[in-house]
Amino acid sequence: MSEGPPTEAPDAGHVRAKSVVVVNTGDGKGKSTAAFGVLLRASARDWKLAVVQFLKSGKWHVGEEEAARRLDVDWWSIGEGFTWDSDDLSEDEAVAKEAWAHARAVLAAGEHRLVVLDELTYPINWGWIDVSEVVDAIVHRPEHVNVVVTGRDAPAAIVDVADTVTEMVNVKHAFDRGVRALRGIDY
Ligand code: ATP
Numbered sequence: 641m642s643e644g645p646p647t648e649a650p651d652a653g654h655v656r657a658k659s660v661v662v663v664n665t666g667d668g669k670g671k672s673t674a675a676f677g678v679l680l681r682a683s684a685r686d687w688k689l690a691v692v693q694f695l696k697s698g699k700w701h702v703g704e705e706e707a708a709r710r711l712d713v714d715w716w717s718i719g720e721g722f723t724w725d726s727d728d729l730s731e732d733e734a735v736a737k738e739a740w741a742h743a744r745a746v747l748a749a750g751e752h753r754l755v756v757l758d759e760l761t762y763p764i765n766w767g768w769i770d771v772s773e774v775v776d777a778i779v780h781r782p783e784h785v786n787v788v789v790t791g792r793d794a795p796a797a798i799v800d801v802a803d804t805v806t807e808m809v810n811v812k813h814a815f816d817r818g819v820r821a822l823r824g825i826d827y
Pocket residue numbers: 667668669670671672673674759790791792808810813815816821825826827
């Protein structure tokens with residue numbers, strides 16, 4: 641027999657946080673799109689918003705960047721693009737470190753109420769960015785700054801300091817059946 645609808649508010653006794661840290665990880669599609677969904681919500685509250693996109697080259701102008709600019713989001717794509725297109729990985733590493741230095745400054749400045757660090761886990765997992773620096777910057781951020789981190793294989797140290805962690809599970813993906821990334825859906 642069904643228990644019927646809940647009659648008590650599930651958040652009775654819950655406290656209001658000044659900010660939270662959200663991590664979207666896992667192999668399935670949706671980590672970045674979910675982060676941009678939060679950006680939409682925050683935009684509706686007139687928050688000042690920032691995105692630092694690691695890996696993706698500023699030359700690509702992905703759809704989310706275009707839309708975010710219309711919402712007045714401060715947007716930095718400081719990656720060099722795909723590592724498999726790269727002829728100089730040490731250059732990519734230097735660029736990733738630069739992107740991180742910038743992201744750290746944005747977090748510490750506290751000018752933005754939401755900072756999305758898109759694809760941050762990849763350069764961390766390749767050993768290009770020191771995870772303890774990232775944890776330190778997140779833990780010591782100004783208390784009103786919300787953070788969303790995306791990317792596969794989120795390091796345990798980041799999961800530890802996050803408030804909400806979601807693992808996207810890959811049930812199936814068109815790419816595995818030979819379908820190319822689709823403009824408007826995938827970028
Ligand atoms: P999205 O940006 O679509 O939310 P994502 O952020 O979860 O994807 P990333 O690891 O950042 O995933 O990969 C970025 C690109 O790879 C996107 O074009 C996305 O559609 C595609 N992608 C995501 N998951 C998979 C998968 N399991 N297999 C193949 N391609 C994927």
